[in-house]
Amino acid sequence: MDLCFRSLKAQTWGINKPSSQRSSSTHIRLFYRYRDLAPQLVPLDYTNHPDVKLPYELIGSMPELKDNPFRQRIAEVFSEDGEGNMTLDNFLDMFSVLSEMAPRDLKAYYAFKIYDFNNDDFICKSDLEKTLNKLTRNELTEDEVKMVCEKVIDEADLDNDGRLSLEDFQHMINRAPDFLSTFHIRI
Amino acid sequence: MTIEQQRQGLAFSGSGHPTDQESLRFRRVSSRMSTQIYHEPNSSTSLAQEEEQSGSEPTLELRNTVFPMALKKAARQVQQMQVPAQFNGGSWKQKRIKFVRQFKSNVREFLYFFSLWGKTLQKIGGRNLVYASKQPQRLRPRWQTLLSLTGNFGGGVQSYFIFLRFLVILNFVSFLLIAGFVLIPSIVFRSVGIKPESSKADVSSECLKYDPNPQGLVVFYEFFLDLLSGTGFMEYSYLFYGYYNNSVIVTSLVGSHFSYNIPLAYLLTAVFYFAFCLICIIVRMGKAARVAVTTGGSDVRSYSMIVFTGWDYGCLGSKATKLKQRNIYYRLQVDLEEERLKKHAASLTLCNKVTLHSLRVLMFFVAVGLIVATFLAIARATTFSQENSHVPGILGLFYTYLPSIVITLGNFLVPLLCDQIALLEKYPPSATVVVALLRAVVLRLVSLGILLFTLWKQIMCHDSRDKCNLCHYNHEDYQCWETSVGQEMYKLTLFDLLVSIALLVLVEFPRRMVVDHWSCKLTQWVGRQEFVVPSNVLGLVYGQTVVWTGALFCPLLPLINTVKFVILFYCKKITLFYNCRPALRTFRSTSSAIFFLAVLLFGWILALVVMIYSVAVIHPSFACGPFRSFFRMWKIVPESFSTLPEGARDFLFFIGSQAFSIPLFAISCVFMCYFIALASIYGKSVAMLRAQLKLAGQDKQFLVKQIEKMKPLSPQHNEGEQD
Numbered sequence: 001m002d003l004c005f006r007s008l009k010a011q012t013w014g015i016n017k018p019s020s021q022r023s024s025s026t027h028i029r030l031f032y033r034y035r036d037l038a039p040q041l042v043p044l045d046y047t048n049h050p051d052v053k054l055p056y057e058l059i060g061s062m063p064e065l066k067d068n069p070f071r072q073r074i075a076e077v078f079s080e081d082g083e084g085n086m087t088l089d090n091f092l093d094m095f096s097v098l099s100e101m102a103p104r105d106l107k108a109y110y111a112f113k114i115y116d117f118n119n120d121d122f123i124c125k126s127d128l129e130k131t132l133n134k135l136t137r138n139e140l141t142e143d144e145v146k147m148v149c150e151k152v153i154d155e156a157d158l159d160n161d162g163r164l165s166l167e168d169f170q171h172m173i174n175r176a177p178d179f180l181s182t183f184h185i186r187i
Numbered sequence: 188m189t190i191e192q193q194r195q196g197l198a199f200s201g202s203g204h205p206t207d208q209e210s211l212r213f214r215r216v217s218s219r220m221s222t223q224i225y226h227e228p229n230s231s232t233s234l235a236q237e238e239e240q241s242g243s244e245p246t247l248e249l250r251n252t253v254f255p256m257a258l259k260k261a262a263r264q265v266q267q268m269q270v271p272a273q274f275n276g277g278s279w280k281q282k283r284i285k286f287v288r289q290f291k292s293n294v295r296e297f298l299y300f301f302s303l304w305g306k307t308l309q310k311i312g313g314r315n316l317v318y319a320s321k322q323p324q325r326l327r328p329r330w331q332t333l334l335s336l337t338g339n340f341g342g343g344v345q346s347y348f349i350f351l352r353f354l355v356i357l358n359f360v361s362f363l364l365i366a367g368f369v370l371i372p373s374i375v376f377r378s379v380g381i382k383p384e385s386s387k388a389d390v391s392s393e394c395l396k397y398d399p400n401p402q403g404l405v406v407f408y409e410f411f412l413d414l415l416s417g418t419g420f421m422e423y424s425y426l427f428y429g430y431y432n433n434s435v436i437v438t439s440l441v442g443s444h445f446s447y448n449i450p451l452a453y454l455l456t457a458v459f460y461f462a463f464c465l466i467c468i469i470v471r472m473g474k475a476a477r478v479a480v481t482t483g484g485s486d487v488r489s490y491s492m493i494v495f496t497g498w499d500y501g502c503l504g505s506k507a508t509k510l511k512q513r514n515i516y517y518r519l520q521v522d523l524e525e526e527r528l529k530k531h532a533a534s535l536t537l538c539n540k541v542t543l544h545s546l547r548v549l550m551f552f553v554a555v556g557l558i559v560a561t562f563l564a565i566a567r568a569t570t571f572s573q574e575n576s577h578v579p580g581i582l583g584l585f586y587t588y589l590p591s592i593v594i595t596l597g598n599f600l601v602p603l604l605c606d607q608i609a610l611l612e613k614y615p616p617s618a619t620v621v622v623a624l625l626r627a628v629v630l631r632l633v634s635l636g637i638l639l640f641t642l643w644k645q646i647m648c649h650d651s652r653d654k655c656n657l658c659h660y661n662h663e664d665y666q667c668w669e670t671s672v673g674q675e676m677y678k679l680t681l682f683d684l685l686v687s688i689a690l691l692v693l694v695e696f697p698r699r700m701v702v703d704h705w706s707c708k709l710t711q712w713v714g715r716q717e718f719v720v721p722s723n724v725l726g727l728v729y730g731q732t733v734v735w736t737g738a739l740f741c742p743l744l745p746l747i748n749t750v751k752f753v754i755l756f757y758c759k760k761i762t763l764f765y766n767c768r769p770a771l772r773t774f775r776s777t778s779s780a781i782f783f784l785a786v787l788l789f790g791w792i793l794a795l796v797v798m799i800y801s802v803a804v805i806h807p808s809f810a811c812g813p814f815r816s817f818f819r820m821w822k823i824v825p826e827s828f829s830t831l832p833e834g835a836r837d838f839l840f841f842i843g844s845q846a847f848s849i850p851l852f853a854i855s856c857v858f859m860c861y862f863i864a865l866a867s868i869y870g871k872s873v874a875m876l877r878a879q880l881k882l883a884g885q886d887k888q889f890l891v892k893q894i895e896k897m898k899p900l901s902p903q904h905n906e907g908e909q910d
Contacts, residue, residue, distance in 0.1 A: 159884020
């Protein structure tokens with residue numbers, strides 16, 4: 001069955017601690033979810049590290065992600081090629097960061113990358129505008145969008161360069177009491 | 188050493204040929220990771236030993252890093268290849284730390300498993316409350332169906348149910364306190380057959396008359412009426428003050444001295460009950476305040492909070508997603524509206540400002556007038572009800588419940604009218620919410636105060652002086668006035684519960700059925716019900732204040748209230764899941780916890796005033812109760828004082844004397860100054876650190892600009908650096 005997968009996982013993720021038994025069952029469950037997306041592409045045997053990438057369309061059709069307006073950005077951030085095509089490692093990475101066990105700093109880092117649409121390591125005004133439009137389904141008017149973007153940069157930008165760096169973002173996230181619970185996908 | 192190898196790991200197991208940007212990203216990541224790994228061991232005691240001995244520590248840190256999965260695997264392989272350098276008895280310390288951590292997490296999971304209604308609260312809030320490692324997998328199938336049906340209701344509604352759970356536990360523990368010290372001894376002594384002592388002889392026999400049991404034949408439905416109004420067979424029972432004896436038992440059996448002073452126990456239990464409730468409220472307020480302080484107030488950075496943390500990634504289903512998006516849109520609109528109003532208000536001419544302010548003053552007086560009219564109605568209804576309390580039958584029941592009916596009607600109609608008034612006042616939205624809440628709070632709690640004041644007037648006969656000459660209280664109408672007050676509170680509690688259940692059955696379910704199955708313009712406009720958090724919370728606070736006021740006169744009231752709140756929890760849960768749609772306007776949950784507790788504290792103060800007045804000013808009834816032979820209720824304390832042994836008496840006198848209290852006061856002032864100084868220092872250091880962050884950012888910008896300047900000057904030097 002998936003004995004090969006289990007033994008490989010035992011080598012890499014370490015089964016010394018009792019909690020990892022729980023996490024290994026989670027990993028197996030995630031592997032089956034990954035495989036269910038395209039059974040003909042994903043082999044059961046991972047000992048030879050096959051290079052299998054599932055295209056973004058399959059990932060984006062998962063029920064946990066299909067209604068999320070940020071699903072494309074999530075897939076792009078966690079995929080190796082930056083296009084949304086994910087290997088098993090990327091898939092596991094994604095759901096481990098979005099699980100409840102992941103620490104705050106890790107989540108803040110990936111949230112920053114998700115909201116950074118142009119991948120320049122800063123959240124600038126255009127990134128904010130795109131985020132807002134995704135959040136409100138384009139229902140805000142142009143003026144309102146501009147006003148909200150200005151307000152956000154006013155509030156969060158500490159080094160006054162007109163855009164948010166990772167430190168600004170993390171500093172703001174530390175003040176948010178429910179960030180950990182909203183940045184969380186249950187699978 | 189480990190960091191170098193991790194950097195090498197970056198080089199050989201990266202994916203193919205990374206682009207310039209990717210390599211830059213990895214470099215930035217690795218530099219950040221190096222600082223992070225340097226910082227984390229610094230926080231613990233001994234760095235390298237701990238990292239190498241406990242195999243879990245570096246793997247835990249590695250799990251927290253932002254390397255992709257392949258890099259983490261490689262790094263872990265490299266770590267496992269390292270042989271631990273030292274292995275001595277220092278591992279006992281790590282084992283102990285690990286054991287303590289594991290134990291704490293196990294205890295937390297265990298307690299969470301037993302927490303009251305934990306799963307229900309999760310379903311309502313849509314989020315895991317405290318500790319969620321085991322729960323999600325078991326809940327998964329039910330969870331998904333529930334979410335697809337309803338969508339989550341958000342933190343505001345969840346905070347209502349958390350508050351309700353807190354009140355249930357508070358009432359239950361208070362009941363245990365009262366049962367242990369007052370109820371069970373009374374039952375024991377009564378069953379043993381100890382008779383109450385008669386009161387002093389120098390009082391006329393008129394005052395000693397008390398016949399609560401109905402005379403002659405009793406109609407069968409009287410049982411039901413008595414159950415609802417606390418009269419008849421219920422009056423002379425453990426439910427009310429009048430049944431308890433003033434027995435002071437002192438037995439000296441062979442080899443043991445047993446004494447139990449029931450009146451003293453009654454009074455001290457009441458005092459400790461109030462103190463216990465105060466401590467619980469203050470502790471909870473402290474926890475909520477700590478959360479509010481660390482998040483720096485909810486209004487300060489509302490826009491960035493909504494944009495970056497407003498989206499719930501766990502939202503499933505297109506309907507729930509659309510609802511969430513509308514919710515975020517609405518919240519942003521509210522904030523933008525406030526901005527627009529501020530700008531508009533700043534741009535008003537003087538004439539407009541004057542008219543606006545005068546309109547606001549006028550509307551304020553209208554609102555005050557409405558509230559005062561309600562108070563007058565309540566006072567009149569109470570007087571009428573007390574005068575006509577002996578009318579038999581259903582009409583009599585209606586008269587006894589008249590004050591409760593008037594209070595409930597007032598609390599329902601007046602906020603509706605105030606909402607209409609608020610439309611004319613044109614305050615900004617946040618101020619409107621606060622003003623409406625303040626008005627509702629004043630209405631609810633002061634109406635209860637008016638009821639009590641009217642009762643007090645009747646008991647102390649302010650209208651007809653001659654009735655009170657004989658017994659210092661109105662013995663003609665109230666042979667046992669404490670029981671009458673207790674009955675009034677009992678009726679209020681019961682009526683509250685009956686109204687909630689009646690509303691659920693007669694209004695909410697039919698409304699939902701009509702809206703669901705009959706689509707016309709009217710039903711679309713009315714729509715399904717929304718769960719309005721503030722008015723529900725004020726209802727809870729009102730109920731709890733009634734219980735606190737009545738606890739001295741009706742010792743079983745906390746138990747009745749526990750049962751009532753449990754029934755209310757399930758009723759509200761049913762109505763939430765079946766009848767309500769998820770609200771578009773969410774109630775902010777972080778500041779609301781403190782607000783609920785502050786209003787509860789206000790109710791507590793009202794109840795305390797009533798208790799102090801009853802204990803210190805009004806003469807207890809001659810005919811019934813544990814204090815029948817005392818001039819005032821608190822007189823029991825000095826009397827039992829005199830029976831204490833000499834050493835204890837001297838110690839207590841010393842505590843009360845100036846020699847002890849003045850140094851105590853001075854020491855507590857010193858402590859208070861210390862805490863104030865500490866708080867101001869923390870505030871200053873937070874401001875300083877924030878300024879430092881700003882400066883660091885500016886330094887970074889300056890350095891980047893310098894690098895940009897130097898780039899064209901020395902291209903070969905820079906190419907060497909980039910490798």
